[in-house]
Amino acid sequence: MSSTTKEWTLQAGEELRVEVDFGQSVELRLVSGHAEYFGAELGREAVYTLSGENGAVFSWEGCTLAVTGECASAYVAGETPMASFINLHVAAQQRRAAAHRAAEAGGAAAGPRILIVGPEDSGKTSLARLLLNYAVRQGETPVFVNLDPADGKVTVPGTLAAMAMTKPVDIECGFMGYAVPSSSGLPDAPLVWQFGHEDPAANPQLFNLLVDGAAAAIGRRMAADPWAAASGVIVDTRGTSDLAQDKVVMHAVDALGIDIVVVVGNERMFSVLEKRMEARSAGAGVSVVKMPRSGGVVDRTALYKQQLNAKAVKQYFYGTPREQVASFSAVVNFDDIRILRIGEDVVAPSSTLPLGEERKITDTLVSAVEPDESLVHSLLAVTDGPRRTDGDSMAVDTADPDGVIGIQALGFVSVSKVEMDRRRLIIVSPVPGRLQKQVLLYGNTKWVETAT
Numbered sequence: 494m495s496s497t498t499k500e501w502t503l504q505a506g507e508e509l510r511v512e513v514d515f516g517q518s519v520e521l522r523l524v525s526g527h528a529e530y531f532g533a534e535l536g537r538e539a540v541y542t543l544s545g546e547n548g549a550v551f552s553w554e555g556c557t558l559a560v561t562g563e564c565a566s567a568y569v570a571g572e573t574p575m576a577s578f579i580n581l582h583v584a585a586q587q588r589r590a591a592a593h594r595a596a597e598a599g600g601a602a603a604g605p606r607i608l609i610v611g612p613e614d615s616g617k618t619s620l621a622r623l624l625l626n627y628a629v630r631q632g633e634t635p636v637f638v639n640l641d642p643a644d645g646k647v648t649v650p651g652t653l654a655a656m657a658m659t660k661p662v663d664i665e666c667g668f669m670g671y672a673v674p675s676s677s678g679l680p681d682a683p684l685v686w687q688f689g690h691e692d693p694a695a696n697p698q699l700f701n702l703l704v705d706g707a708a709a710a711i712g713r714r715m716a717a718d719p720w721a722a723a724s725g726v727i728v729d730t731r732g733t734s735d736l737a738q739d740k741v742v743m744h745a746v747d748a749l750g751i752d753i754v755v756v757v758g759n760e761r762m763f764s765v766l767e768k769r770m771e772a773r774s775a776g777a778g779v780s781v782v783k784m785p786r787s788g789g790v791v792d793r794t795a796l797y798k799q800q801l802n803a804k805a806v807k808q809y810f811y812g813t814p815r816e817q818v819a820s821f822s823a824v825v826n827f828d829d830i831r832i833l834r835i836g837e838d839v840v841a842p843s844s845t846l847p848l849g850e851e852r853k854i855t856d857t858l859v860s861a862v863e864p865d866e867s868l869v870h871s872l873l874a875v876t877d878g879p880r881r882t883d884g885d886s887m888a889v890d891t892a893d894p895d896g897v898i899g900i901q902a903l904g905f906v907s908v909s910k911v912e913m914d915r916r917r918l919i920i921v922s923p924v925p926g927r928l929q930k931q932v933l934l935y936g937n938t939k940w941v942e943t944a945t
């Protein structure tokens with residue numbers, strides 16, 4: 494089937510907004526001029542393939558683009574919030590320059606630590622991506638922290654991640670470009686924690702503990718690398734509509750030493766947050782700034798987000814069409830592994846508890862999961878947690894004797910089959926080799942592998 498190619502000319506300060514459905518793919522090529530995709534520069538004549546994606550190619554100076562294939566929508570917009578975004582970047586860059594100078598003079602290198610909040614689909618991730626790309630293009634190595642477990646931005650949904658950015662975010666596969674599982678051990682491989690839910694409100698106590706773990710890991714990296722410390726941190730969060738009730742954002746601000754909170758696209762949320770910051774003595778030094786929501790940001794349906802997550806998990810296991818990853822099927826005996834769950838399976842969100850009632854310790858209770866059919870399609874985090882010695886009982890008591898809370902996920906496996914009669918699991922793993930006496934962390938997120 495022949496695909497049509499259309500050329501688009503962008504004037505300085507314009508962007509081409511494209512929506513490409515799942516199952517469709519569109520090729521994007523920069524013919525002349527300069528252009529960027531969420532801050533990552535397009536190479537001249539390089540071909541970028543987009544599928545199941547909404548985004549914008551922006552040009553500061555004007556350019557010509559060739560688009561081949563079927564877009565669900567494509568249009569040029571002249572009104573963008575890029576001037577506000579670049580001002581924020583310039584302010585952050587000035588802070589970085591000062592921090593580098595301080596580090597050279599033997600002082601502490603404290604770069605900007607920015608946390609981005611806002612309603613769902615307000616453009617938080619896009620802004621984080623843009624700021625990170627601009628920083629990287631100027632030679633910085635900021636740390637990106639993903640505190641939005643709703644999507645599989647970095648590995649799979651249900652996780653939190655921290656990664657040192659040493660190259661721009663990949664135009665075709667986003668942050669996932671850093672997460673090739675077999676590259677674990679490389680300096681820019683992300684640190685990932687299994688949270689196991691898509692909403693922090695499902696277990697805020699555990700979420701906050703994981704944020705503490707991420708903060709400690711970042712602190713270690715920054716202590717060892719003053720350049721990274723001066724480059725700072727950019728944190729993306731889960732979309733929220735009610736910051737006044739939120740139990741995790743303020744914790745993250747404190748734990749990660751945030752000094753700039755950016756509220757995207759919501760005046761009310763901005764004013765609530767400003768008041769909350771003013772009310773805390775520890776809030777001294779935290780500035781709250783607001784950024785407009787871009788007119789290009791797309792409101793995505795729940796179904797669309799499900800498809801996006803399915804695409805992300807598939808990419809985790811099999812890579813992208815450009816960079817394929819081999820995944821392996823393996824047999825694992827029940828007795829050779831230990832699957833642990835942190836927190837109760839079904840936990841009502843705090844907001845549904847009677848007024849004044851606090852969540853209970855069960856939120857951080859560690860229990861063994863006895864494999865059964867319900868494990869099919871589960872995404873289990875492989876950890877290097879303590880291995881089971883022969884004769885161990887599967888029973889685990891409640892006080893986290895194995896120290897699995899806050900343990901990093903080395904990678905993920907997907908359960909494709911449970912054979913109860915043979916007491917074994919069939920799993921798909923992006924890393925070859927046997928799982929031997931290893932602790933796996935259970936998560937509520939499921940992935941059904943499909944042919945497409």
Ligand SMILES: Nc1ncnc2c1ncn2[C@@H]1O[C@H](COP(=O)(O)OP(=O)(O)OP(=O)(O)O)[C@@H](O)[C@H]1O
Pocket residue numbers: 510511546547548549611612613614615616617618619620641730731732787788789790791792
């Ligand atoms: N200027 C733009 N033009 C076209 N699409 C855009 C633009 N900015 C963002 N988008 C798209 O809009 C969608 C929502 O943006 P984004 O993911 O940044 O929002 P978010 O607030 O992080 O969402 P969530 O709350 O779900 O995490 C994404 O598909 C993104 O690629």
